[in-house]
Amino acid sequence: MFVKPSRRRRVAAAAALGLLLAGCAKNAPQDTFDPAGSNARSIDDLQRPVFYVAGVVGIIVFAVVGYAIWKFKDRGQDIPEQSHGNPKLEIALTILPAIILAAICVPTVSQVFSLDKKDNNCVINVTGQQWWWEYDYAKGSECGGVVIPESIVTSAELVIPANTDVLLRITSRDVIHSFWIPRLNGKRDAVPGRLHTLRLQADQPGLYTGQCTEFCGLSHARMRQAAIALNTADFQTWVTNQTEAYTAPEAGTAAAVGQSTFIAQCSRCHQVNGLQDGDGKPVLAEPDLYVLSGAAPNLTNLLTRTAFAGWTFDLLTDECRDTLWNAPPDEFGALYLKGVTAECFNEANLREWIRNAPAMKPMYTDPKNLGSTGGKTRGMPALGLTEAQIDEIIAYLLERK
Amino acid sequence: MFTTGSKLFLGASALSLVSALLYAGTTDGALSMPGVLGLLTATIVFGFLGGINWYTRDGNVSGAQEGVERTSSAAQPAGSNSMWPLVAAVGVGGLVIGAVSRPVVFKVAVVVVLAAAVEWMVLGWSERASGDSDYNSGVRRRILFPLEFPILAAVGLGVIVYSFSRVMLRLDKDSGKAAFGAIAAMVLFAGFVFASKRNVAKRTVTGVCTIAAVALFGVGVASAVQGQRTIEAHPTTASEAAVCLEAGTAGEIDDNASQSVSAKSSVIANVYLQSNNVVVAYVNGVPGTAFSSIDVPRSAWVRVLFHNDADQSHRLTARLGTFGANAEVIQCTTAVHTGHEAFLDFKVAKTNLASSTPIVLMVPGLDGQEIQINVP
C-alpha cells in the first residue's frame, strides 16, 4: 500500500507515542521505580541518578548525531578536507567516559555490599521448584519478635512482618530459578545445592507481587509469587493460625468424605499437617517418590492464601481480590487474615485445577513423556476424579484455613 | 560424447542412487526415510548438474573458433604428478580396515577420503581452468589456501597442545612446575633473540621452530606411551555405617576442598566441634547464636561446614533417617585433623516423622553431642 510521507510520519509518531504511553500503565504492581522498602529504596536512590546521567549523555549523543546528519547532509557541496586522527580528542573521549564510569562505580560497589548485610530479625527458607515457591519458617526461630512454635511450610505467598529486616535463604530443588519482588529488593538466583541470601523489608503492610525471573522450563511464566507484609499483631495472628492443631471435619459431612478421598488421592504428594488415617497414624506425604523436584505444596492452610499454583490462579473472586489489593495499609492485614471466605471463594479455578491441572498450567505429567524421570512428574497430574469426588475434596479444602 | 564435467556429476549421481538403494535395503523403520530422501535428492541434483554440463559441453569453446587448438583450456598441457590419488587410495584402504577393526580408524579414513577428493578435484580442474597457464597455476592456491591454512594451523596447534599436555601429565608435580618454567623461559628467550636481531635468516627461524616442534611431538608421544603419573584421589566423604559411626582418626582430608570460597559462602550452617568437645551449629543468617538444631528444607541439597577445634581428629556424621524397611541413611566426612575443616553435603527427602531413627548430625566417639536436623 502506498502511504504518503507525511502520513507515514504520522503513523510512526503515533506508534512511538503508543509505546511511550504503554510504559505508564496504571495497573503495574511490579514496578522497580516504586520502591516500598529500605532495600529497594537504596537501589532506587542509586539507579535514578545513574539513569538521569545516562539520559543526559544519551540526549547529547543523539543531538550531536542529529546535528551532524543535518549539517553535513549531501547538498552537492565539495567533499570536505579529509583528516585522520586527533589525539587530543581521542584521549579526551577515552578519559571522560572512564571518569563517569568510575564515579558511578564507587556508590554502586558500596551499595552491593551494603545490601548484603546479614543482621536481621527473621530468617525464612525459600525453595524454588518447577513451578512454584515454597517458604518455610524454622521451628523455634523468631520472626520480627514473634516466636514460631512449630515449623510452618507454605507456598505462593511469603508472609513477613512489616518494618522488619527479613533474611531469605534461597535455594532450589531442581533447576535454577530467581526470586524477585521488585518493590522490595533486587533479584536473587535460586541454585540447587547452593544457598543465597536476600533481604526484604517492607515499610507498610500490603501485598507486593513478583515472579520467577530465570527461565526454568515449560511454565516459567506461571511461576509467580507475592510477599505479604503484616504488622506485628497481625503477623502473630497469622503464625498462630498456621500452627494451630489440625481439626478434622465433623463426621458425616461432605468434608469428612472429602478427607478420605484426599487421603486416597492427594496425600501421597501433598502434606496436610496433623492429618491422621483411620487407625490414628499420621498421613505423611512422599512427594519424593512421585514428583521430580521431591516436593508438592503443603495444603494445611490452603485457604489462608489468595492464589495457588505458582500464585497464578486466584482463590478469591475478582471483586474480592481487587478490594484486597487496593486496601489501605491499616486495613490490609485484617482483610488478608480473613482468608478465603464463602462469599469470596473463586470455586471455578480450584475445581478446574483438581479436575485437570495440566490443562490449566502446562506441566510434564503425561505418562508417555516420563521415561527420562523414572515416572516422576513435574507438576500435578490429572487424576481423573468424578465430579462428586471433586465436590467432597473442595468441601474438605474449604476448611483448611 | 560426455564431457569431463558431466562425467563427474553423472558419476556422482549414479553413486548417490546406488547408496540410496543400499541404505534403504540395509536400514529399516523411521530411521531410513530421511537418509533415503537425502540421497535421492543428491541423485537428482547431481543428475541435473551433469545434464547442464553435458548440454553446454562444460562451457568449452566451439571448434569453429580460430586458434582454439592453442588457447582453449582443453589444449593446456596435462597436469603434473599429484599425490592425491595415492592419499585417496590410502583413505579407501583405511575405510576397509576401519570397517572391520575400530570405528575411529573408519572415521579418520572418511576425513582423509573427503579431503583427498576435494583436493584432487580442485587440482584437476585448476590445471585446465583456462587457456592461461599463469592463471591456472595461481587459481588453485586462491581457492584452497584459505581452507588449507586454517585447518593445517589448527591441526598443528592441536598436536603441540596435545603433546605438551601429555608431557605435563607424565611429569610429577614438582618437575612439572620446573619444566613449565624452563620451556616458557626458552620460548621467551628465542623470541627475544629473533626480535632483537632483525637480520636472522628466515631459514634459521624455520629450522629452530621445526626442531622444537618435532622434539615436543617426540617427547609427547613417548610420554603418552608411558602413561600418566598416578594422581591420588582424596575421598572427602563416606556413606558406610562401618566408617561413619567409628570415631575416626585415620585417613586423610582434602584441605583444599574446604577452602573453596564459593562453597563456603553458601553453607546452611557452620558446625563447630569446640575445644571442650561440645558441638554447636551457627546458622547462616543468624550470626552469633549457637544452635543445637538446624532446619533444612526437605528434598533439597544442603551443605554444612565442619570445623574441628578439638585436640584430636574427628569426623562429622549425618544420620539421615531410616525409612520403611530401608537401612539407615548415613553420610560422613573423613577424619578432620585439629584446626581443619570439611564440607558435608546431604539431602533428606522425607520429614522427621517418617523416620524411625533420629535425624541428626553427630561426632562419633563423643556421646550426646548431636545437632538435631528438623525437616518440616
Ligand SMILES: [Cu+2]
Ligand atoms: Cu522458576
